[in-house]
Amino acid sequence: MSGEFPAEGMELTHILVVGDPPRSRAFYCDVLGAEPYREYGGSSVVLRFLGAWLLLVTGGGPTRDKPDVTFAAPVDPRTVSHSMTIRVPDCQAAYEALRARGAQFLTPPVDHGWEVRAFLRDPDGHLLEISEARAGGA
Numbered sequence: 001m002s003g004e005f006p007a008e009g010m011e012l013t014h015i016l017v018v019g020d021p022p023r024s025r026a027f028y029c030d031v032l033g034a035e036p037y038r039e040y041g042g043s044s045v046v047l048r049f050l051g052a053w054l055l056l057v058t059g060g061g062p063t064r065d066k067p068d069v070t071f072a073a074p075v076d077p078r079t080v081s082h083s084m085t086i087r088v089p090d091c092q093a094a095y096e097a098l099r100a101r102g103a104q105f106l107t108p109p110v111d112h113g114w115e116v117r118a119f120l121r122d123p124d125g126h127l128l129e130i131s132e133a134r135a136g137g138a
Helices: 021-031 091-100
Strands: 013-017 035-040 044-049 052-057 083-087 115-121 127-133
Touching: 021 035, 021 044, 021 052, 091 115, 091 127
Parallel strands: 013 052, 083 127
Antiparallel strands: 035 044, 044 052, 115 127
């Protein structure tokens, strides 16, 4: 055992706790273009999105391997503990395409000079950002 980390063959799965997996699946597939991979008993949906895995799960209480952790969907969409950023080549074009598919943004894209970005929420209130890097930006 080499003990290398990260090592070849590893992949990232991002878990989102949702209230209604079919509704969230529809948003991530129909609006954002994620690809469905698998579903588990109506309470978990696995998607492929931009080279990563998204696992949409319903909430649940502690388990033996996480004895003091409870999974719960966001309670207040105005309070964010994490967000996902989707880097796009043209923020305005992405904004228009996603709005046409039903995405609801907090504001139209805002130009900060080094980047143009806009924020939207999924049906459970998870925050997503589309961001266009400009010359001199990261």
